[in-house]
Amino acid sequence: MIKTNSVLDAKGLACPMPIVRTKKVMNGLEAGEVLEVQATDKGSTADMKAWAESTGHQYLGTVEEGTVLKHYLRKASGEEHEEKKHEKVISNEELLQKIEENQKTIVLDVRESAEYAFNHIPSAKSLPMGELEERFSELDKESEIFVICRTGSRSDLAAQKLTAAGFKQVVNVEPGMSQWNGPTKKSVNE
């Protein structure tokens, strides 16, 4: 079960209806929110990918459950243009090296759980941005924590929040998962 902000039931609908409905629901979502589209139209997987590609939204992946295809999409957010403020940063390559040297390196993935589900660093812990404050207690204030997201913007904000809350060694990973070349894992069956 992947957590999303909204679910669209497009089961039994033929092309182009799944896309038309997706477009409508997406209009009502906030930037960065995640939508699950349930469809039975077999062409919908290719269509969702192409639709996301041309509208600028993020296609996260598809899970097949019996005859139902569950597509996961994240609304475009324009987050890439925000100015980054957290000073301690590390590159993807440097982080990869640290993980290889020490398997216990703490990597905190602050993307939405649907983004994490389809592609994440095997040792990374998922803690979506929206749940960060209420779950501070799961983390150790003295440890070195590497915060990662898709492009380095959400993780920048998360790193600032953690530091303000008294965490001593928080490092933002730039650019993040969008350019990650190291090993990854999925926690869903496609």
Place this chain on the structure above:
Amino acid sequence: MSKKVAIIASNGGLFDAYKVFNIATAAAATDQEVAIFFTFEGLNLIHKVANQQLPMPEGKEHFAEGFARANAPSIPELLSMAQEMDVKFIGCQMTMDVMGLDKEAFVDGIEVGGAVTFLEFAKDADVTLTF
């Protein structure tokens, strides 16, 4: 900037209607600006009465079952969806004159124009299709 899709609909069968409206609604749902020029038999697709009962090609009537099984939306449904998403419908004035039809015979919200009206839209279109 959004892309532009220009479509010419010049045939009046049920299959033609699906080709035209499926592409048009899919394009509109993908944030593209769409205009359809309905000419000659293509006018049936937006004719209030005719578009409720568009004919299948001869010998293909058995596909009716397949349409029902696939739960394909009806043509009037697709048409209103296209209009909701601001697809522009242009009826060909010349054909309407030849057939003795006026604007009232067609669904609301269409524009009536000549070839130049369509060409003006199509001249910088990214995709142009003829059905």
